[in-house]
Amino acid sequence: MRKVPFFNYPYVYTNDKDSYLKVIDDVCSRGAFIMQKDLQEFEQRIADYCGVKYAVGVANATDGLQIGMMAGGIGPGDEVIVCSHTMIATASAVHFAGATPVPVEVGPDRNIDVASIEAAITDKTKAICPTQLNGRVANMDAIEAIAKKHNLQVYEDAAQALGAEFKGKKAGSFGVAACFSFYPAKILGCFGDGGIVTTNDEKVYDKMLLLRDHGRSHKTGEVECWGYNTRLDNLQAAILNYNFDTYEDVIKRRRQMAGLYQERLGGLSQVQLPPPPVDGGDYFDVYQNYEISADRRDELKAFLAEKGVGTLMQWGGTAVHQFPKLGFKQSLPKTDEFFKKMIMIPLNMSMTDDDVHYVCDQITSFYKA
Numbered sequence: 594m595r596k597v598p599f600f601n602y603p604y605v606y607t608n609d610k611d612s613y614l615k616v617i618d619d620v621c622s623r624g625a626f627i628m629q630k631d632l633q634e635f636e637q638r639i640a641d642y643c644g645v646k647y648a649v650g651v652a653n654a655t656d657g658l659q660i661g662m663m664a665g666g667i668g669p670g671d672e673v674i675v676c677s678h679t680m681i682a683t684a685s686a687v688h689f690a691g692a693t694p695v696p697v698e699v700g701p702d703r704n705i706d707v708a709s710i711e712a713a714i715t716d717k718t719k720a721i722c723p724t725q726l727n728g729r730v731a732n733m734d735a736i737e738a739i740a741k742k743h744n745l746q747v748y749e750d751a752a753q754a755l756g757a758e759f760k761g762k763k764a765g766s767f768g769v770a771a772c773f774s775f776y777p778a779k780i781l782g783c784f785g786d787g788g789i790v791t792t793n794d795e796k797v798y799d800k801m802l803l804l805r806d807h808g809r810s811h812k813t814g815e816v817e818c819w820g821y822n823t824r825l826d827n828l829q830a831a832i833l834n835y836n837f838d839t840y841e842d843v844i845k846r847r848r849q850m851a852g853l854y855q856e857r858l859g860g861l862s863q864v865q866l867p868p869p870p871v872d873g874g875d876y877f878d879v880y881q882n883y884e885i886s887a888d889r890r891d892e893l894k895a896f897l898a899e900k901g902v903g904t905l906m907q908w909g910g911t912a913v914h915q916f917p918k919l920g921f922k923q924s925l926p927k928t929d930e931f932f933k934k935m936i937m938i939p940l941n942m943s944m945t946d947d948d949v950h951y952v953c954d955q956i957t958s959f960y961k962a
C-alpha cells in the first residue's frame with residue numbers, strides 16, 4: 594500500500610545530505626556559532642524578501658512575537674485581539690509581553706474574522722494581531738482600516754506565511770512587527786527551532802536587538818535593559834540560507850499541489866477547500882498547510898489512516914478560547930463549529946503528483962461508499 598505521511602521529517606536532510614554536510618562543516622570549521630556572518634546575511638535576505646527595513650533572527654517565532662510586541666510598547670493593562678484559530682503561541686506571546694490576549698472568531702478563509710474584531714474592542718485594546726494562517730495573509734485592508742479608526746497597532750503572527758502576499762505586499766511587512774517560524778515542518782525550515790521578527794521601525798528594531806541578547810548593546814557591549822537569550826543559532830542561519838536559495842521553487846511546487854487538490858476535490862460537496870491558488874489576484878497563498886473542512890471528519894481521518902494517508906488537526910484540534918485552564922471566557926460559536934470539521938491533508942515536498950492523486954482517490958472513495 595502507498596504511504597503518504599503528513600510530513601516526512603528525515604526527507605529534507607536525506608534528500609540532499611552531502612550539501613547539508615558541507616554547510617555544517619563550513620560553519621563548524623570556522624567556529625562560527627553565535628551571531629556571525631551567516632546570521633547577518635540571513636537577516637538581510639529575509640528583510641529584503643519581505644520588503645522591510647529590518648529582520649532580527651531569534652530562537653523561535655513565539656519569542657520573536659513577544660519581543661516584537663514588547664519593543665512596540667505592548668505591556669501590562671493592554672489587550673491584544675488575536676484569532677482563536679491560531680497556535681497558543683500567539684496568545685502566549687501577548688501574555689508574556691504582559692498583556693491580555695483576546696481571541697475572536699475565525700472567518701471563512703480560516704483567518705481572523707474581520708467582522709468580529711470590532712465587537713471585541715474595549716478601552717484597553719492596544720493592538721490587533723492577525724495570524725496569517727496556512728500561508729495566507731488576512732484581509733489587511735479591512736484590519737488596517739479598523740486599526741486606524743480605533744487608533745490600534747497591528748502585529749502579525751506570520752509564522753506560517755513567509756512569501757505570502759496581500760495586494761502585492763508580503764506577510765511580515767504590515768504593522769509594527771511580525772514573526773516567522775523556521776520549525777522543521779515550516780516551508781522554510783531549519784534543523785531544530787528558529788525564527789525571525791521583521792519591522793520597518795528603527796526604534797523597534799534597536800529594542801528587539803537588545804531584548805534578544807541579554808539587553809546588551811551590540812555597539813557598546815553595555816547592558817541597556819533587562820533582556821532574554823533568544824538568538825537564532827548561526828548554524829541554523831547557515832542551513833536556512835542554503836534552504837532559502839530554492840524557496841521560490843518550493844512555493845511554486847506547493848501551489849501546484851494545492852491546484853491539483855482543488856481540481857480533484859473541488860466538486861465534492863462534503864468538503865470545503867481553502868481558497869485555490871490564483872495568479873494575479875489580491876492573495877498570493879503559499880500553502881504552509883492544506884486545511885479543509887470535512888463532513889464526518891473523524892471517520893474520514895480514521896479511513897485515511899487505514900489507507901496510509903497521514904492527517905493532522907492544528908493545535909491538536911483545540912482553539913485558543915477552548916483551553917479552559919487559561920481562563921478564557923469568550924463564546925465563539927463559529928470557531929467551535931469550524932473546529933468540529935477541520936483537518937489538514939498532506940502537502941509536503943516529499944510528495945509526488947501520484948501521491949496527491951492517491952490522497953484524492955481515497956477521500957473521494959470515502960464519500961462515495
Ligand SMILES: Cc1ncc(COP(=O)(O)O)c(C=O)c1O
Nearest residue numbers: 653654655680682752774776788
Ligand atoms: C501560527 C503559529 N504561530 C506561532 C508558532 C510558533 O512558532 P515557533 O515554534 O517557532 O515558536 C507557530 C508554529 O508552529 C505557528 O504555526
